[in-house]
Amino acid sequence: xxxxxxxxxxxxxxxxxxxxxxxxxxxxxxxxxxxxxxxxxxxxxxxxxxxxxxxxxxxxxxxxxxxxxxxxxxxxxxxxxxxxxxxxxxxxxxxxxxxxxxxxxxxxxxxxxxxxxxxxxxxxxxxxxxxxxxxxxxxxxxxxxxxxxxxxxxxxxxxxxxxxxxxxxxxxxxxxxxxxxxxxxxxxxxxxxxxxxxxxxxxxxxxxxxxxxxxxxxxxxxxxxxxxxxxxxxxxxxxxxxxxxxxxxxxxxxxxxxxxxxxxxxxxxxxxxxxxxxxxxxxxxxxxxxxxxxxxxxxxxxxxxxxxxxxxxxxxxxxxxxxxxxxxxxxxxxxxxxxxxxxxxxxxxxxxxxxxxxxxxxxxxxxxxxxxxxxxxxxxxxxxxxxxxxxxxxxxxxxxxxxxxxxxxxxxxxxxxxxxxxxxxxxxxxxxxxxxxxxxxxxxxxxxxxxxxxxxxxxxxxxxxxxxxxxxxxxxxxxxxxxxxxx
Numbered sequence: 001x002x003x004x005x006x007x008x009x010x011x012x013x014x015x016x017x018x019x020x021x022x023x024x025x026x027x028x029x030x031x032x033x034x035x036x037x038x039x040x041x042x043x044x045x046x047x048x049x050x051x052x053x054x055x056x057x058x059x060x061x062x063x064x065x066x067x068x069x070x071x072x073x074x075x076x077x078x079x080x081x082x083x084x085x086x087x088x089x090x091x092x093x094x095x096x097x098x099x100x101x102x103x104x105x106x107x108x109x110x111x112x113x114x115x116x117x118x119x120x121x122x123x124x125x126x127x128x129x130x131x132x133x134x135x136x137x138x139x140x141x142x143x144x145x146x147x148x149x150x151x152x153x154x155x156x157x158x159x160x161x162x163x164x165x166x167x168x169x170x171x172x173x174x175x176x177x178x179x180x181x182x183x184x185x186x187x188x189x190x191x192x193x194x195x196x197x198x199x200x201x202x203x204x205x206x207x208x209x210x211x212x213x214x215x216x217x218x219x220x221x222x223x224x225x226x227x228x229x230x231x232x233x234x235x236x237x238x239x240x241x242x243x244x245x246x247x248x249x250x251x252x253x254x255x256x257x258x259x260x261x262x263x264x265x266x267x268x269x270x271x272x273x274x275x276x277x278x279x280x281x282x283x284x285x286x287x288x289x290x291x292x293x294x295x296x297x298x299x300x301x302x303x304x305x306x307x308x309x310x311x312x313x314x315x316x317x318x319x320x321x322x323x324x325x326x327x328x329x330x331x332x333x334x335x336x337x338x339x340x341x342x343x344x345x346x347x348x349x350x351x352x353x354x355x356x357x358x359x360x361x362x363x364x365x366x367x368x369x370x371x372x373x374x375x376x377x378x379x380x381x382x383x384x385x386x387x388x389x390x391x392x393x394x395x396x397x398x399x400x401x402x403x404x405x406x407x408x409x410x411x412x413x414x415x416x417x418x419x420x421x422x423x424x425x426x427x428x429x430x431x432x433x434x435x436x437x438x439x440x441x442x443x444x445x446x447x448x449x450x451x452x453x454x455x456x457x458x459x460x461x462x463x464x465x466x467x468x469x470x471x472x473x474x475x476x477x478x479x480x481x482x483x484x485x486x487x
Contacts, residue, residue, distance in 0.1 A: 001075055003082065011113045011332060013085060014094065018106040019071055024099075027067045035063070064099045068107060079109075086114045088332060112334055117393040120326035122455035127322065128466050129315040129458050132307035134300045142299050143276075146284045148196065151271035160268050162197065162212045169194045169267040170218075176355060177221070177258040178365045184257070185356055196271065214265050221260040257355075257365055309417075316449050318466060319456050324390045331386045339381035340374070394448040402443045410443045 001023060007014040019027075036049040041057060044050075055063065076091060089112055097106040153167050162168055171192055176184040200206045208218050274280045281289035289295050348359040355362055363373055394400065411429065415422035429439040 001071070003079055005083070006108055010330065011088075011115045013083070013111045013113055015079065015083065015091075015109045015111065016106060017072070017075070017079065017109060018104050019068075021102050021104050023071065024067060024105045027071050028063070031063055031067045031070070068093075068096065068105065072107070072109070080111075085111055088112045088114055088335065112332060115330055115332055115389070117327050117329050117389060119390070119393055119397060120323060122323065122452060123457065125319060125322050125326070126457040126459055127315050127318040128461045128464050130311040130464055131460050131462050132304055132311050133462075134303045134307065138303055139296055139300050142303055143296070146299075147273040147280070148271065150280065150283055151273050153269040154272050156268040156270060159213065162209050162265070162268055164197055164206070164210070165270060166197050167194060167269040167271050168197060168209065168265060169269070170263040171266050172261050172263040175260040175262060177260060179257075179367070184365070192266070209265075212265050214268055216265045218263045218265065219260055220263065221258055223258040257362075312453075314464075315458065316453060319452050320387055320390065320449065323452060323456075324386050327390055327393075329386060329389060331382055331389070335385045335389075336378065336381045339385050340377055343377045343381060391445055391448045394451060395444050398448075398451060400444060400447050400451060402440055402447065406443055406447075407439055410439070410446065 001017065001019050003015050003017045005013070006016040032051055032054055033047075035054050035058060037047045039049055039054070039057070040046070041049050041053060044053065072091075072093075079085075080087060091109045091111045094108040094110040096108070099105055156166070169192065171190045173190050174187045176186075178184050197206055197209065200209075208220065212218060274283075276292050276295070278288070278290055281292075281295040285295070285298055289298060344359075351357050351359040351362045357365075360370060363370055407429075408426070411426050412422045414420075415425045429435050
């Protein structure tokens, strides 16, 4: 076998591979012998089927292709090593020359190589990190939320009406309605929910429920229309019909699908908030706490830790975004296309499961052109691919590895942060090879970002001035690359 570079355009490489006649004939004989042993052809014993019969049954071209594919599979690693190529995907057969008995056989491979990424000096990157501050108002709000979550419900009198501080249990069905007011779908069976009147999003949204009794109905419709920052409420008889139109812009997030919640009042109660006692403190914190002062300090510390986690995550996004911008990376359109296909598959499955509609029909009902949707997810896909490639390069360049013990540590830490059972989380990740690989990738990603943050300059500020790392729309060049990949 010999090979030569036939052409290159950025990270797209074409290599001509030629196999000697003897190499090809030897592999071809293996293919014929294998088929002869496997094929069940009437009139012939297995292993004794003539070539001519095999060619008539399976086709000479198909047999030649199998021999060529086998030779490529045997030699592809050596070819990649010779040219120092790390392919993004399996090389694709672009063309093959004629197959003539006693003559060499040549093929042209098209390879998309991993793009070159020149990571910047991390010491040259400076990112802002918001200083986290906790005040009394934040602590008071958190304590009230904790009291509300542990409140006991006292049943109201039989003829009681819903008030601002009532706790209301409703039976409800959800109906999806299109822009013309036609019903699209309805939940299969009614559901039950208990809502705190004070937690509902707006006074206008609460008004139709105020004054209702057990057994009354209240229909609340949330309309998704294009820009209107007002809220409209209409009430007729025993059925309250509220239309809430949310303000938005002309982006593809706007929707023409409305949701109507058809509710029946099942029970009216009132929350009895717990007193600030050591029992309440222990229930909230998970450990003994004797005084209100210590409880407030512990609550403030928990709020501070959450704010710090959020500020750190934001700073990490800024650092990664800056490193990616400085790397000179040209994002491969084929990877963007692949990520777009993944997003589309998820959205199509969601549309089918949630609305029982084809995704394009759902977009039509929302007043969104499919081309606009593709532009939106192209930016999302482009950013995901770019940052993933940069993280992978950090892992490769600085030889970041994951020890088995670090997997357990990661699970324990993240289970604790999210209030999950570490053992159950571990079982979920170790249930199969794919899940384990996903866990390793997450730990590697976290280690790569930590390495980045340990080396960039961090400036703690009380107010952010740098632009926030956000999803970028794909540039014209990236769009063209994606279209080429799709073709």
